[in-house]
Amino acid sequence: MTPLHLTADRAGERVDQFLARTLPELTRSAAQRLLEEGAVTRGGGRVKKNDKTAPGDVFTVVLPDPAPIDVLPQKIPLDVIYEDGDVIVVNKPVGLVVHPAPGHPDGTLVNALLYHCGASLSGINGALRPGIVHRIDRDTSGLIIAAKNDFAHLALAEQLQDHSLYREYEAVCVGNLKQDAGTVRAPIARHPTDRKRMAVDVLHGREAVTHWTVLERLGGYTHIQCRLETGRTHQIRVHMAKLGHPLLGDTVYGAKKPYPGLAGQCLHARRLSFTHPRTGRRMTLECPLPPYFAQVLTKLRQLV
Numbered sequence: 500m501t502p503l504h505l506t507a508d509r510a511g512e513r514v515d516q517f518l519a520r521t522l523p524e525l526t527r528s529a530a531q532r533l534l535e536e537g538a539v540t541r542g543g544g545r546v547k548k549n550d551k552t553a554p555g556d557v558f559t560v561v562l563p564d565p566a567p568i569d570v571l572p573q574k575i576p577l578d579v580i581y582e583d584g585d586v587i588v589v590n591k592p593v594g595l596v597v598h599p600a601p602g603h604p605d606g607t608l609v610n611a612l613l614y615h616c617g618a619s620l621s622g623i624n625g626a627l628r629p630g631i632v633h634r635i636d637r638d639t640s641g642l643i644i645a646a647k648n649d650f651a652h653l654a655l656a657e658q659l660q661d662h663s664l665y666r667e668y669e670a671v672c673v674g675n676l677k678q679d680a681g682t683v684r685a686p687i688a689r690h691p692t693d694r695k696r697m698a699v700d701v702l703h704g705r706e707a708v709t710h711w712t713v714l715e716r717l718g719g720y721t722h723i724q725c726r727l728e729t730g731r732t733h734q735i736r737v738h739m740a741k742l743g744h745p746l747l748g749d750t751v752y753g754a755k756k757p758y759p760g761l762a763g764q765c766l767h768a769r770r771l772s773f774t775h776p777r778t779g780r781r782m783t784l785e786c787p788l789p790p791y792f793a794q795v796l797t798k799l800r801q802l803v
Contacts, residue, residue, distance in 0.1 A: 503560045507552035508703070514539070515548040518560065519694060520703075526694050533560065570599055570626060572614035573606065579615075580784050585651040585777050586644055587616065587630075590786040593640045593762050598628040612645055620645065621652035632656060633664075633730055638763020640789050641668070642771040654776035659730060665772035668725040668735060669714070669788065671765040671795060672744040673753060676721045680712040683738040687731040696751055697733045699741050707731045709738045717799040720747060736764060747795065760794060767792050 505521050512520075518530035518539065525533075533539050534548045538561045541550075546558065578590040591597070591608060598609040612620060612630055620630035623646075630645035632655045644664075646652035658664035686704025690696040698704075708728035715722040721744065725735050736752050739745055745753030748761035758765075772783040788796075 505558045507556040512552045514546050514550045517552050520691050573610035574614050575611035577611050588644045591643050596637045597634045619647045621649045623652045639766045641768025651776040666727045667770035669767050669769050671747040672721050672739050674744045683709045697737050707734050718803045720799050
């Protein structure tokens with residue numbers, strides 16, 4: 500495999516931590532294994548995991564070839580909202596992982612799409628993520644669009660880049676937001692020490708913008724609508740936590756104790772709007788709030 504050349508941007512950071520922060524596909528333990536195997540060098544010399552970086556240090560990293568994973572079609576029920584020869588839009592339930600990854604080799608949305616669509620999925624994102632244009636978290640429900648061919652995939656990816664692929668969510672956050680609407684502009688990057696989390700990082704994060712509006716005030720909670728201008732991992736969850744109002748049920752960015760009746764955060768991708776890649780027609784699709792979300796609202800209304 501072609502070596503990667505990474506330039507350190509901080510002083511005094513442990514090399515294993517720098518590698519895990521710079522290469523999202525690496526956990527810190529995986530970075531330490533590479534260091535122990537001599538797969539990381541600086542100036543031609545081997546590096547220890549607890550060595551420190553200096554600004555301008557150039558590290559050469561040789562990543563191992565990924566272990567082959569056969570992604571097979573699986574008969575998993577799909578709630579198809581719209582489908583034609585170019586795209587398919589699905590209402591994803593809570594608990595369904597979008598594509599295979601370590602710890603989730605099968606039983607994913609991709610496995611279900613392969614069964615439902617056969618060979619009709621784009622190959623731009625490789626064998627593990629055929630057709631996948633964007634993702635939503637495992638414990639987030641709602642609309643996700645997949646491409647059936649490379650032509651549609653490229654067109655939808657361009658709409659993601661220019662923000663014309665509109666995504667609107669509903670959520671319940673903890674606390675009572677003081678304003679009726681607002682915008683969070685805060686760059687997001689991988690958390691420097693916890694690879695399962697994201698964090699606001701002004702220096703190294705990628706631009707992230709979330710617009711929110713209050714739909715209903717429920718005592719110590721607020722039902723909100725969120726519109727994404729960008730699509731960073733965990734964006735709404737990180738941004739609302741940044742405001743001091745983490746999503747109800749979010750044990751990663753909020754209270755560590757799960758909320759009764761919730762498998763994860765109370766977050767639903769309700770509306771999706773895009774320009775059809777082939778016809779040029781603007782399409783807007785939506786799906787109702789799922790039972791878990793509606794039940795939470797009912798419960799909170801009774802407490803007000």
